[in-house]
């Protein structure tokens with residue numbers, strides 16, 4: 001479970017990017033974070049992933065207060081997460097297979113087990129046939145999918161994606177959303193920031209809408225709409 005209680009984030013020399021946000025995302029939910037450019041979507045995701053710390057308020061991830069974690073505990077906690085950010089930080093001097101195996105090597109998984117998992121992840125995003133290709137030779141959509149394979153290869157329990165379909169044409173975007181739905185189906189908590197409405201036609205998913213750092217409503221098909 002992810003729980004924000006009165007969370008405010010102010011970057012040095014800047015206004016509040018997030019103001020007094022309170023919400024809960026249950027384990028296994030598929031949630032969308034929406035709002036205009038600059039509304040605070042990336043900030044909210046970075047607070048969940050402990051990339052940023054709140055200026056005030058409490059962020060609980062699986063009952064752990066991330067503000068109270070020792071810096072040395074953060075990398076361990078991040079292993080729960082698969083992160084897909086806009087600058088997907090692929091390594092352009094390594095091929096697709098090598099990019100995806102990296103998180104496994106960091107976690108001490110090597111050899112046949114690692115190779116098997118990498119191929120399963122590449123298969124899931126439709127890139128198995130490109131395992132030896134260099135990322136630079138892939139299309140924009142394929143690079144996004146490669147970043148997703150790398151994010152999911154360690155079997156994270158929480159998948160966080162910031163505008164994963166930004167700048168993609170509709171068919172790539174639909175493929176990517178289908179991948180997120182599939183992870184949600186098998187119990188992964190999936191949180192996607194987007195300013196388009198794609199994938200949100202179903203009312204079963206939670207939607208956190210931000211306007212200039214303010215959470216204007218949290219909606220879930222299960223518990224209706226709460227205006228705050």
Ligand SMILES: Nc1ncnc2c1ncn2[C@@H]1O[C@H](COP(=O)(O)OP(=O)(O)OP(=O)(O)O)[C@@H](O)[C@H]1O
Pocket residue numbers: 011012014016017035036037038039040041042043044195
């Ligand atoms: N590292 C930072 N230092 C200072 N200000 C920042 C920093 N990161 C974000 N901001 C500011 O915080 C506000 C919210 O930014 P954020 O990136 O969270 O919005 P967003 O909704 O994700 O926008 P976009 O859709 O354009 O990515 C903006 O006003 C932005 O300029």
